[in-house]
């Protein structure tokens with residue numbers, strides 16, 4: 550079986566969530582006990598990935614003190630978790646430019662710790678991806694350092710229904726400035742702007758040479774018909790991801806099977822399921 554990279558998985562410490570958020574997650578996840586077990590036990594999660602046919606997974610959280618509850622400590626937790634297998638678990642870190650003394654130093658610190666990419670979650674972090682053009686200069690510093698170090702930045706695009714999320718920041722077009730001002734920075738638009746702004750995401754990925762699309766949280770069976778009918782045109786810049794255990798994402802293996810049943814040429818499937826992500830995240834010796 551050809552290997553798969555799931556670039557977008559949320560394995561995280563539930564104990565650090567705000568109580569209301571934890572309650573929300575618990576209510577929306579019938580298999581919460583299993584999710585909790587995987588978050589506490591990396592080898593158990595790696596076995597789950599084996600069963601799903603996943604070689605590597607991006608482990609993602611974001612610093613969001615106001616909405617989610619996570620502080621910069623989340624990065625240390627993620628690195629510790631991924632140390633169970635740095636070959637298979639790709640650690641995504643997060644810097645909130647309004648909660649650090651120096652965003653550049655923090656990006657450096659994360660890179661030294663083994664963080665491979667940064668996650669920005671504008672609707673949960675409560676600033677726009679281009680807020681550096683309107684006074685948040687620490688955000689420009691973050692992008693500059695990430696660009697210099699070759700760390701991809703994944704930006705959440707698309708609506709969030711978490712209590713307190715502000716969807717005014719969820720629009721993909723806000724990331725256009727980022728690609729204009731930091732042309733060598735690899736930017737991954739998570740979720741392709743679902744469910745309101747897929748056309749914006751598609752335009753941006755075609756416009757900017759270093760902009761990519763992650764299809765996580767989009768039901769695979771609807772991907773071509775309802776979301777991205779012209780997906781094949783950007784097959785070199787699309788990354789497979791599930792967003793597991795996001796609401797509505799029951800099982801990683803099931804999502805892969807559904808993706809594989811789509812009428813896409815085998816070469817495009819391979820690029821999306823593995824090769825594009827393998828190029829962005831080369832295996833480290």
Ligand SMILES: [Zn+2]
Nearest residue numbers: 557559792795
């Ligand atoms: Zn996500």
